[in-house]
Amino acid sequence: MTDETHASFPLRLEGANVPMVSFRKVTKRYGSLVVLDSLDLDVAEGEMVTIIGPSGSGKTTVLRTLMTLDSINDGVIYVDGEPLTHMSDGTKLVPANQRHLRKMRSKIGMCFQHFHLFPHMTALENCMEGPVNVLGLSKKEARERSEELLRMVGMADKRDQHPSRLSGGQQQRVAIARALAMRPKVMLFDEVTSALDPEVIGEVTGVIKKLVSEHNLTMLMVTHQMGFARQISDRVSFFYKGRIEEQGTPDELFGDPKKERTQQFLSAVREAV
């Protein structure tokens, strides 16, 4: 976390339209490499924002800093109006301590490209792990919640299987159920279909579509599937070198990109398909 105090940043966001997620001048560096460059990004409650962009443009880093897997060097991230990377000492923002991070982390869930299911637990046990050990639910409550979610993602019949017995698409659906079992307000999806065989991608995108239409979750998604992004996003953000080069509704961004870099990227992606 940053060492400077953040006198210029509000202790919390207040008012009518407080975004669910707000990056304010967020900078992330690895040595001299600037990965997020004074990034400003707001996501409204219930909004589905898709991040696209070339490799290395910082897409994954946005999600990882939001999940608190990586720290930031400058700026502040707010979630649900409260600072995530920082906390108030009464008069100013100071870097968040572990306790604050744990409190804020409970609002966010994440799914990874390579699922990262716990291999020594069944699908059901994977889903129950957080609710029992973090939220303090009883085994019975956690089981009911998890079984319902596994049903929702179409994995109820495989609930007693270990991940090694499941296909990639099935593992990813369990991973989505596992994240949802924590009842996050914000869900992050980092290329959740990139490691899948083409014929099972639909299983996973189907689940995400269902989430978009049936739940009021705030979602941030990184994907290389432009068709899918166009279908389900409220807004698409094109990243370039750690900044938003251009963003808009899917129709604006895909149908009529204004910036040259966006046009180049989109035509390169179309050729690759």
Add this chain to the structure above:
Amino acid sequence: MLNWDWDFTWTILPRLLSATVNTILAAGLGYAIAVVLGLVLALLQRTRSPIFTASVREIIEFVRSTPLVLQVFFVFYVAPQFGITLSPWVAGMLSIGVHYAAYLSEVYRGGIDSVPKGQWEAATSLNLSTTRTYFRIVIPQALPPSLAGMGNYLVGIFKDTPILSVIGVAELMHAANSIGAETYRFLEPYTLVGIIFLAISLPTAALIRAFEGWMRRKLGLT
């Protein structure tokens, strides 16, 4: 050349077998200490403080670079000069336990390092505490790859128990030595000791391999 005396063999066998119980007990107790203390040492090396981690590493290096027999002598004969007097059994279990803990901590460390980073990140994304992440996510996965090494050291500790005879723990070697001193016959007692060690080590090693496979299946890792 060899004048093996069967009658003598049968008379000393019960005495050696009862000493075997002590050998197994010593190996078992020493191993229990090593298994737990080794895990503590492995986890202590992963704290946030680099100075702390470095000192634990130094201690482990020190224990691994000096002979076990010296450590046993030290704890039994030298510690009393600092006001710590221990019985042969306690001194023996302590030194052998600490010695093997240093080795086992390295085994665990390798096992823990073999758990992919993604597992830690998934645990963080579910907001699991560090302690829970270790005990529910990381250690269960670090265990199967550690089992082969743990098994080797179980056999190792068993084979090292004769060292305890030097401070008077009444294990197998100690019994064989006494028989030799009393009867001036060494062939039969030492041969029997060798056979008993073999008869325990070989099946143990096979059992450990079977256990490793069972563990992997039980944890759903294969």
